[in-house]
Amino acid sequence: MNLAWRDIRHNLGRFLLTCLxxxxxxxxxxxxxxxxxxLVDDALVLVRAPQAxxxxxxAERRGPFAEASRLPQDTRDMIARLEGVAAxxxxxxxxxxxxxxxxxxxxxVVGHELGRPGEPAALVAGRPITRGHYELVADxxxxxxxxxxxxxxxxxxxxxxxxxxxVDSGGNPVVHMTLADAQRLQFELEGxxxxxxxxxxxxxxxxxxxxxxxxxxxxxSAEAVAATIRRWKHLSALTQAEQEAMLLExxxxxxxxxxxxxxxxxxxxxxxxIALIVYTLTLDKTREIATLKLIGAPDRTIxxxxxxxxxAIGAIGFFAGAALLVNLVDIFPxxxxxxxxxxxxxxxxxxxxxxxxxxxxxxxxxxxxPARALGG
Amino acid sequence: xxxxxxxGRAGAxxxxxxxxxxxxxxxxxxxxxxxxxxxxxxxFGGSVVGLLxxxxxxxxxxxxxxxxxTEPSRGRMRLxxxxxxxxxxxxxxxxxxxxxxxxxxFQFHNLLPFLTALENVRLVLDLAGWxxxxxxxxxxxxxxxxxxxxxxxALPAQLSGGQAQRVAIARALANQPRIILADEPTAALDxxxxxxxxxxxxxxxxxxxxxxxxxxxxxxxxxRLDEIFYLRDGWLVPPEAAPTPPRLAIASSDMRL
Ligand SMILES: Nc1ncnc2c1ncn2[C@@H]1O[C@H](COP(=O)(O)OP(=O)(O)O)[C@@H](O)[C@H]1O
Ligand SMILES: [Mg+2]
Numbered sequence: 001m002n003l004a005w006r007d008i009r010h011n012l013g014r015f016l017l018t019c020l021x022x023x024x025x026x027x028x029x030x031x032x033x034x035x036x037x038x039l040v041d042d043a044l045v046l047v048r049a050p051q052a053x054x055x056x057x058x059a060e061r062r063g064p065f066a067e068a069s070r071l072p073q074d075t076r077d078m079i080a081r082l083e084g085v086a087a088x089x090x091x092x093x094x095x096x097x098x099x100x101x102x103x104x105x106x107x108x109v110v111g112h113e114l115g116r117p118g119e120p121a122a123l124v125a126g127r128p129i130t131r132g133h134y135e136l137v138a139d140x141x142x143x144x145x146x147x148x149x150x151x152x153x154x155x156x157x158x159x160x161x162x163x164x165x166x167v168d169s170g171g172n173p174v175v176h177m178t179l180a181d182a183q184r185l186q187f188e189l190e191g192x193x194x195x196x197x198x199x200x201x202x203x204x205x206x207x208x209x210x211x212x213x214x215x216x217x218x219x220x221s222a223e224a225v226a227a228t229i230r231r232w233k234h235l236s237a238l239t240q241a242e243q244e245a246m247l248l249e250x251x252x253x254x255x256x257x258x259x260x261x262x263x264x265x266x267x268x269x270x271x272x273x274i275a276l277i278v279y280t281l282t283l284d285k286t287r288e289i290a291t292l293k294l295i296g297a298p299d300r301t302i303x304x305x306x307x308x309x310x311x312a313i314g315a316i317g318f319f320a321g322a323a324l325l326v327n328l329v330d331i332f333p334x335x336x337x338x339x340x341x342x343x344x345x346x347x348x349x350x351x352x353x354x355x356x357x358x359x360x361x362x363x364x365x366x367x368x369x370p371a372r373a374l375g376g
Numbered sequence: 377x378x379x380x381x382x383x384g385r386a387g388a389x390x391x392x393x394x395x396x397x398x399x400x401x402x403x404x405x406x407x408x409x410x411x412x413x414x415x416x417x418x419x420f421g422g423s424v425v426g427l428l429x430x431x432x433x434x435x436x437x438x439x440x441x442x443x444x445x446t447e448p449s450r451g452r453m454r455l456x457x458x459x460x461x462x463x464x465x466x467x468x469x470x471x472x473x474x475x476x477x478x479x480x481x482f483q484f485h486n487l488l489p490f491l492t493a494l495e496n497v498r499l500v501l502d503l504a505g506w507x508x509x510x511x512x513x514x515x516x517x518x519x520x521x522x523x524x525x526x527x528x529x530a531l532p533a534q535l536s537g538g539q540a541q542r543v544a545i546a547r548a549l550a551n552q553p554r555i556i557l558a559d560e561p562t563a564a565l566d567x568x569x570x571x572x573x574x575x576x577x578x579x580x581x582x583x584x585x586x587x588x589x590x591x592x593x594x595x596x597x598x599x600r601l602d603e604i605f606y607l608r609d610g611w612l613v614p615p616e617a618a619p620t621p622p623r624l625a626i627a628s629s630d631m632r633l
Contacts, residue, residue: 001495001502003488010490010531291486294445295547296475297503370445373486374436374559 003301004308007285018277019313023320025273026350029266030325031332033342036259038335043169043251046108047243050091050118052213053222054079055238056229063236064093064210065169065243066250073179073207075235076113082228084220089116090209092182095172096189100150105142107175108168109152111182117213120176126161133181137161142173153188155181169251171334183207267349275357278310282361286368293370306361307354314354318347390457391418392554392587393442398451400437400610411437412448413610421554421585424578424600426592429607435591436559438607442589443478443557444470456554475504479548479586481577483560485540487532493519493543494528500550518546522576538569545573549580556580556588567596574600 008015047065055064056071056079063069073090080088092111097104112118114129120137126146129135136157138144148159157177166174177185216222222239229237238246282289289302322343329336400412411434419425427435440446441453444460444467453461456477460467467473480486487496494515501511519525522542524535532540541561548556558577562570574597581588590601598604606618 001491001499003490003499006495007490287486288488288490291482291488293471294443294474294480295500295503296471296473297499298471301503370443371440374440374443374445374480374482 002308003305004312007305008309008312015313016316019316019320022270022274022277022313022317023324025266025270025321026318026346027321027324029263029270030321030338030343030346031336032259032263032266033346034325034329034336034338035332035334036256037337037339037342039169039255039259040248040252041337042167042171042335043247044244045166046093046110046168046174047240047247049110049121049166049174050089050213051215052117053216053240054085054214054225054229055240055243056088056212056214057210057236057238059232059234059236061236062238062246062250064091065247069210070208071210071212071235073183073209076116076209076212078232079212079214079229082214082225084217084225085214086217086220087117088212088214089113089118090179090212091118092179092186092210093168094182094186094189095168095170096152096185098150098152100144100148103143105144106170106172107138107142107152108170108172109182109185110174110176111179111185111209112176113179117215120161120163120174121166122163123161124164126159128161129176129178130160132178134158135160135177137163137176139163139166139173139175141165141167142175152177153185155184157181165335167335169247179209183209267353270350271353271357274310274313274354275360277313278306278358278361279364281309282306282364285365287373289365289368290370290373293368294373299366302365303362306365307358310354310358310361311351314350318350389420391454392421392456393417393419393589394454395442396452398438398441398448398453400434400441400446400448400450410610412441415451415607415610415612417605417612419555419587419589419603421587422581423602424574424581424588424590425603425605426590426598426601427605427607428592429613433607434610435607437610439557439559439589439591442555443480444473475500475551477554479551479553479556481541481544481548481556481558481561483563485532485537485544487540487544487547489532492529492531493524493535493539493546496532496543497547497550500547504551515546515550518549519543522546537564538572541565541569541573542576545576545580549584552584554584554586556586558588558590560592560594561590562592562594562597570594570597571600578602 056075057063058069058071061067061069076088076090079085090113094109096107096109098107099105123137124140129137134155134157136159138159140162144150144159146159146162149156150159168174216225226237226239229235292302326338329338396416398412398415402409402411415438427438429435437446441448447465448461450463452459460473491499497515497518498511501514516525516528519528522545524539524542527535527539535543562573565573577588578600580586604618606613
């Protein structure tokens with residue numbers, strides 16, 4: 001006969017409400033972890049999209065994501081001709097604001113060369129950009145339908161294709177356009193002063209790009225190619241691994257510490273709350289526990305009663321929280337990535353928390369004097 | 377009264393409860409309270425004895441000592457022939473001892489509110505290691521015997537006071553204890569129900585050859601006790617010096633005007 005379950009059943013409403021409360025708390029912990037995972041994922045999307053092995057950027061710059069970087073567009077030719085490089089493409093990245101009907105949108109515009117590295121990842125609808133101008137491939141996250149026209153700078157673009165999951169490290173949806181369109185957009189959106197200066201200059205300034213991405217021939221060493229590129233004074237080269245590590249360090253590390261701290265705090269709060277709940281549940285049962293001791297129940301029975309209830313609160317709370325999060329994950333404005341191993345880790349942590357939290361109640365229960373059951 | 381002859385038969389038999397020079401004090405120095413002073417007594421199977429005395433005279437302390445939940449300060453105590461206390465506890469597991477030897481009946485029934493009547497009785501048998509089905513069957517038989525067999529599935533909150541007390545008695549009897557300790561078992565019942573409960577206890581004492589010890593103020597049950605132990609200031613008053621029942625009723629009832 002399981003006393004813990006019988007007692008729970010007797011106060012089922014209160015018990016379920018308690019579980020729900022704990023569930024909300026654990027749901028928040030799990031979503032914090034999910035938000036962190038989403039942050040890491042999002043941060044790496046733009047870097048991984050070109051499927052490149054080498055990033056060429058302005059000298060002394062940790063571009064193009066962590067710092068700004070500008071290169072002459074003809075750098076791409078030089079890189080493409082290097083031994084060991086299979087293909088290279090020039091790319092630009094810029095954040096622009098646009099309005100679509102009533103809606104204000106912040107977009108990350110990627111300019112790329114048709115048929116070269118830097119093109120959008122696999123499309124989920126529509127077709128790739130084929131014309132030299134005024135076509136866009138947008139991410140679903142921007143919620144722009146195929147065929148929609150949207151004004152960016154002075155020109156109107158038509159959405160011809162859709163990608164999925166392409167966002168920048170700020171969570172803004174990515175749109176792709178041709179390099180020429182992107183460069184004009186960059187020029188149009190620069191401040192008037194910069195434009196005036198450019199106009200005063202002798203003729204047109206040579207067109208610039210933010211980075212050149214390169215794919216290597218089979219067997220070529222990324223380190224060796226990067227070393228070759230670094231010999232040019234005005235260029236800097238990063239391997240894909242370096243680029244990712246740098247981005248994670250600059251964008252993710254702080255967020256990781258912040259969220260880690262928050263998660264730890266929430267777990268601590270959960271422990272305190274579960275401890276208080278278990279303590280109160282035990283206090284409410286003082287007379288029953290005294291009676292159990294008097295009629296000869298061993299400590300194991302009494303500790304079991306308390307521990308089982310604490311673990312039940314934790315387990316049901318955990319599953320309620322996880323279920324809640326799985327169902328609500330789409331209402332988060334940014335990506336929340338739920339990994340089974342994270343859920344498993346939190347489940348384990350919850351069990352530990354419940355054990356620790358039971359200590360107070362168990363201590364109380366073991367101290368209850370069986371004489372309290374006798375007389376009044 | 378049937379119990380009158382017990383003293384004559386007693387010599388040949390082992391008392392269920394045997395106390396020799398049991399003393400108990402609480403605190404020390406100026407705050408010292410001597411709750412029991414050199415109490416010696418024998419209680420034999422088959423009898424229902426009353427533990428009487430004014431408030432603060434040591435009744436609860438004595439009952440708790442016999443229940444092995446209050447450690448005496450001095451003396452020797454044998455339960456069912458086993459020496460369990462000789463200036464110190466001799467049995468390591470007093471709870472197990474209670475489970476095996478002692479049944480408890482309380483003023484308020486003290487049934488576990490989250491267990492049905494049947495489960496409350498079964499619990500004791502489960503703790504004592506009875507097989508599941510045998511435990512269920514015995515619990516049901518006991519409830520039948522106490523005429524609450526039809527209330528087996530009811531929770532304590534759904535039982536009347538008298539029904540709950542019967543279930544509590546069934547629980548006390550479940551493991552066939554040799555000693556039954558009852559603290560004010562009839563205080564919450566009217567005189568008719570109190571009489572029925574006392575008759576039940578007498579029946580059990582005879583049937584199981586158990587010693588039933590009842591702490592009570594309740595004068596309506598005095599005539600159903602086989603023997604009376606009267607405490608005053610921690611001393612056991614010799615029978616010849618104890619108040620006679622009518623006077624005793626007046627002396628010991630705190631509530632009487
Ligand atoms: N735990 C305790 N600590 C200190 N004094 C106690 C304790 N229990 C009982 N006493 C004292 O012992 C005496 C006997 O108490 P008790 O056995 O409860 O008497 P009764 O049950 O006859 O009213 C009283 O003076 C009481 O104050
Ligand atoms: Mg008392």
